[in-house]
Amino acid sequence: MWRCFLSVLQNEILREVGAVARSIHSISDIKFRKLNLQKGQFIFLTRICENPGINLIDLSNMLRVDKTTTTKTIQKLVEEGYVLRERSLADKRMWHLFPSDTALKTYRFVIDEENRCIEVCFSNFSSDERAEAYRLLKKMRENIEAEWKIVKKT
Structure with a gap:
């Protein structure tokens, strides 16, 4: 409930x-x-x-x-x-x-x-899947870094 x-x-x-x-x-x-x-x-x-x-x-x-x-x-x-x-x-x-x-x-x-x-x-990942996973995680990190910098200053 x-x-x-x-x-x-x-x-x-x-x-x-x-x-x-x-x-x-x-x-x-x-x-x-x-x-x-x-x-x-x-x-x-x-x-x-x-x-x-x-x-x-x-x-x-x-x-x-x-x-x-x-x-x-x-x-x-x-x-x-x-x-x-x-x-x-x-x-x-x-x-x-x-x-x-x-x-x-x-x-x-x-x-x-x-x-x-x-x-x-990365076992059972194709080379394209490996590259895509890296690209997407890097993009996530870049996105959250801006928030981290803002929060860190407070």
Whole structure:
């Protein structure tokens, strides 16, 4: 009886995207434990390897997480020997992040696992379907980014 007061979800696409993302994160977290990478740290590691010298604010924005999460995660990656921090010459309050040699070696393993997950996700997809899925998800991300920027400023 109380269901009549609930709103109706118009489309379950975000639930599907979320389920895919959570499944991949769960698989990755289990596989990367042996590398002393804790929950979700591999995402930070890959972005630092791909963007050496990135600062905490840009990394937070790139990953769509708050600065506190980024700071805590980076501190753990520094402690594990994956990330090197260098103070900015231009702004002494800012740190630039660089991958260590260990991070660069680990990066290959992480990307290989990411590629494996991509192949699993796209099994039984034609090349056209793969391209279309990417195009549509990229368009969704671009659409929601504007909203994210507005909400983030509040």
